[in-house]
Amino acid sequence: MPSVVGLLEQHELAARRRVDGLRKEADRIQAELATAELEWQEWVIARRRVDTVLAPEGGSAADSAITPDPRDADTKPAPRDAAKPKAQVPVWRQGLAWSVLSVDYQHILKVLADRARLHQGPLSCQEMAAAFGMDVVPARVEALRSKMKRLVARGWLAEPAPGRFTLAAGVSGPGGGG
Secondary structure, eight states, X not given: OOOHHHHHHHHHHHHHHHHHXXXXXXXXXXXXXXXXXHHHHHHHHHHHHHHHHHSOTTSOGGGSOOOOOGGGTTSOOOOGGGOOOOOOOOOOOTTOOGGGSOHHHHHHHHHHHHHHHTTOOOEEHHXXXXXXXXXXXXXXXXXXXXXXXXXXXXXXXXXXXXXXXXXXXXXXXXXXXX
């Protein structure tokens, strides 16, 4: 008859293997999602550029209908006559100032820069939402996660562990990108 401790060890080992397998699958899915989001953004940019080129001389691409980004679900729609351009996140390069980013993205970078300065570790989206004083509800957290993933895809942030974010190597203070 097997010992109780031996049976517990077998169950523990099986559970650990399952967790390891699920982590690998989650990492693969996260990487695939990042690639798909990047491809999607490239198509959005391509469509906007074609809209700009095809816009009549007197009009502008802003006059045409813009497909809303479902990842920005937490933003309130602007009044029709106060249309504002969608925030673009350029690919980070040495010397690029934070001022090229919208205020929301700059706030994310500032919080993470403060943590890096204090030698604190990466931050989750829930912790970031709490730091901003937002209601930590799924819609807000997912909208924030989308922005942080976009910053990762453009090289501003790093995601050393799934769901944990920090400044990317080389990105530092708000004045210059390096």
